[in-house]
Amino acid sequence: MSAYVAPLKDMKFVLKELAGLELVAQLPGYADATPDTVDAILEEAGKFATGVLDPLNQSGDEEGSKWKDGAVTTPKGFKEAYRKYVEGGWNALPFGPDWGGQGLPKLVATAVEEILTSSNMSFSLCPLLTQGAIHALELCGSEALKKAYLGRMVEGTWTGTMNLTEPQAGSDLALVKTRAKRAGDHYLISGQKIFITYGEHDLAENIVHLVLARTPDAPEGVKGISLFVVPKFLVNADGTLGERNTARCASIEHKLGIHASPTAVMVYEDAIGYLVGEENKGLAYMFVMMNAARFSVGLEGVAIAERAFQRALAYAKERMQGRDLVEGAGTVPIIRHPDVRRMLMLMKSQTEAMRALAYVVAAAMDFSHKCENVEERKRHQAFVDLMIPVVKGWSTETGIEVASLGVQVHGGMGFIEETGAAQHLRDARITTIYEGTTGIQASDLVGRKIAREGGATAKALVAELKKLDGELSRSKNADIQAIRGPLTAGVAAVDEGVDYIVANAARDLKGVFAGAVPFLKLMGVVTGGWQMARAALAAEKALAAADADRGFLEAKIGTARFYADHVLVQAPGLKNTVVNGAAGVMALPDDQFLAA
């Protein structure tokens, strides 16, 4: 059994060398985010994760959350862990001081979030949803609503949920049927919602449901959806808890993974709800906070990949089997076998690439909110908008691949649940689905983020990527030189892909969308390679210092080299699929998808 240890060395390297923590700390309001403070926060987060959350991860999976008579009991230890989470102030970390938050940059909150998620993804989903609900209320709620709810939610003593999905309305929210009847200063909400993460549980005093519903005279489709706050317990004027609302949990799902995280079927029967913002603008409000939620799920991909890597690595160092291929004599730990090492490097290099990309995007979120210069803010926001579907889609697809490699490294033991490797694969499997499937992310990327603006932001990114080759060419390091070929080919592939999308979206939208996921993967693979190349250059520079951590820095360069030869090389093939693959996708008539 391997305990999770936060990868602080790599995190700090990425924060400093790639994401620009020092520049972020110079933004208005972020002066507290000094290197020392950030180091201290990450150390503490690591201790909390290793000491409190990680030990509950496997037991929580085995036990699962349990439903009985409308109440949900989380696994043994979760209540105590959540209490410590709240007491430690972890929930308040990313929020502004108005409602009791610590006001730290998104960049720092991202590193902390990765740590908590790595150690216990099921647990981390409760804060993830609460934080999403806080964002929605902060941005769109009335002062009265904020005053009633935000203090307790930022603190974490009340948690939040997002109620979007209904049995007939998943990706397609136009089909939402839940009704909201006006009743004086509030509404009466009726309907059924499914897939509600932490829709019911025993961790907090109150649960604040954000619910999409239709008022009686609302237009059809997505333009007739409003957003409501529906608390589990009504809140009295003095802030104390009042009556139980008629929002109840009818059951929880039996899922492939994240067993400790209760996924509720919620039934609302004339439940008292309060309108958020204006009627019929519910979907727009949801979109406001969609970026944050999608980013968080992308980060789950990074977090699970890291956890799976650590477990596989520990096993590979300890499991004795076979001989060294060249040296012969004597049984060796399996990390000595080339294919095991290849798998570990595939796990390690992709995890580092995903982390680097996610943190760089997190920093861009900080710049987009806080830069003094409006143009700068817009530029960063455009980059964030372009990259969110990539971080979400690519990091989760890759997270599954890495978790599956983790099983493989364990051989037969990987298939045995007690080993723990399989749980990471089961947990990871939801990440490409919720908060918008990979297909939805890819449509967003190709349609809204590229085609709609004629590829301007994507082209600017390509120009930025092309510039890197000049820097790489000046390096004397052979591994860095070896990265250039695959990276140049990768950037050219993205460039061609963007051109194809821009040229064909109006003429052949289905054809373009048929290649949307391959294009999203192409973007992830290449922008991940961009960050690994930047990391290699930064490592080479840092190696010049007398007190350099040579082992770590040389490994960073070697890992970037591996990524180029094993991952970046896929880029031209993906581009070919984007550019030529439409015919094959749309060729068969529906009735020729015969199963037998």
Added chain:
Amino acid sequence: MSAYVAPLKDMKFVLKELAGLELVAQLPGYADATPDTVDAILEEAGKFATGVLDPLNQSGDEEGSKWKDGAVTTPKGFKEAYRKYVEGGWNALPFGPDWGGQGLPKLVATAVEEILTSSNMSFSLCPLLTQGAIHALELCGSEALKKAYLGRMVEGTWTGTMNLTEPQAGSDLALVKTRAKRAGDHYLISGQKIFITYGEHDLAENIVHLVLARTPDAPEGVKGISLFVVPKFLVNADGTLGERNTARCASIEHKLGIHASPTAVMVYEDAIGYLVGEENKGLAYMFVMMNAARFSVGLEGVAIAERAFQRALAYAKERMQGRDLVEGAGTVPIIRHPDVRRMLMLMKSQTEAMRALAYVVAAAMDFSHKCENVEERKRHQAFVDLMIPVVKGWSTETGIEVASLGVQVHGGMGFIEETGAAQHLRDARITTIYEGTTGIQASDLVGRKIAREGGATAKALVAELKKLDGELSRSKNADIQAIRGPLTAGVAAVDEGVDYIVANAARDLKGVFAGAVPFLKLMGVVTGGWQMARAALAAEKALAAADADRGFLEAKIGTARFYADHVLVQAPGLKNTVVNGAAGVMALPDDQFLAA
């Protein structure tokens, strides 16, 4: 819920057009395998699978096999299904008439095996292991052993197991410690074996364990391993069952998938065993039947892929969500969305490519055993030896990918166990591990099958593949024309990969093995593309007939086109990894695989 229906149309197309069933039926002893007989067998197998095995697949997964006091109870319905399986003569199908078999070609048995495995992989593992044990006894056992065991095993009233693995000896059988003491005409076996599929169960009257163990004076390592028959119940001279042997099941594993298939920890305490063949040749005997076992597991990849595809397809046709991207108005089944269609095509095209390749290899097994001409037999055997690790490694890796796509097509419902899609992913996940991991297959391919003979067989295959372009160039079909580019690039990639392996194996074995799995995938992707191109040509030809099944044949061409643009295009990138990827794999010293 979708019921499994055997894909008879595609199976028959592959048998006839690609695998050469008519030529196989002309081999000595296979005259019964006429098209009509084979059709009738496949129809019956399909009915048995749909009517008996498929309905137990999900309930078997939920219930699982249970251990109590050394006995294992299989899930509800399994005993009755197994009785029907035996009564139907299904177990006897692939064996020679000497011991009561039906003597059908491997090619036909392969199609039947795919059907049974698709409908219930957990169930199918019992026959799979029994058939492996029968092969071992047929080839290596004494007449007395054959007489005592083979009749009942071929019939299926007794089942068989393979006992290789011990806690310290998985891929590395040199570390086997189980002991065999001589005691007159038999041996006393003592030791612990793990991961024994159907090591204990309630389906049959007796269980015949084949156990690897060491005699007291055996040399160390793999040269000191002998193979023994250790029956659960001793067999009297008259063939009736005698005393219970001291072979007991200590527990069964709690696994990610194949829950209905009991995976036993077996403890032997001076259990009575009988030597198979000669002492110290146990590993060689195991290798004799390794090809068959590995092929069968490769076929599990095909079978699970087909099952996952059928389930996803049914859902995609039925689930209403979103509007048509171009036509707008009205909610449509999700199969109308380009990305859903892309996923379904990725599932369908890869399943068909894997099936075609597996059946072609199965036919080559028949030719290798039965051709009159010795040189022909050798040539076919060399092809089989080369391709077995490809069928095993590539079909299982791809089977997992297809099963995971099946979850994805279902969206949120895919993560809910009741839907059934997740089970296929869980079940499939073992297939890249047992009977030799993908890494082991790839080492076998690159080391024993290519480097050792200087690439002769692989080069002959490349020459065969290159010839196909001439045929493709004569086609008037635009989709077939479009296949040429990716296929030519793919074949060139294999060619370069083989050259690299042959040139570097002696000089840099670790470097070559570092690229072994990418090379195996390259071989799978390209030989799968070869079969899809052949299928497209055959379909084009068949379209000329007046009574042609136009829809099916046109879909076959469209599917081949899709495969070329979405799968074959990966070949050059994989080749780059094979040729350039070694440096990155071996760069880091062990101590720089730091988790934190």
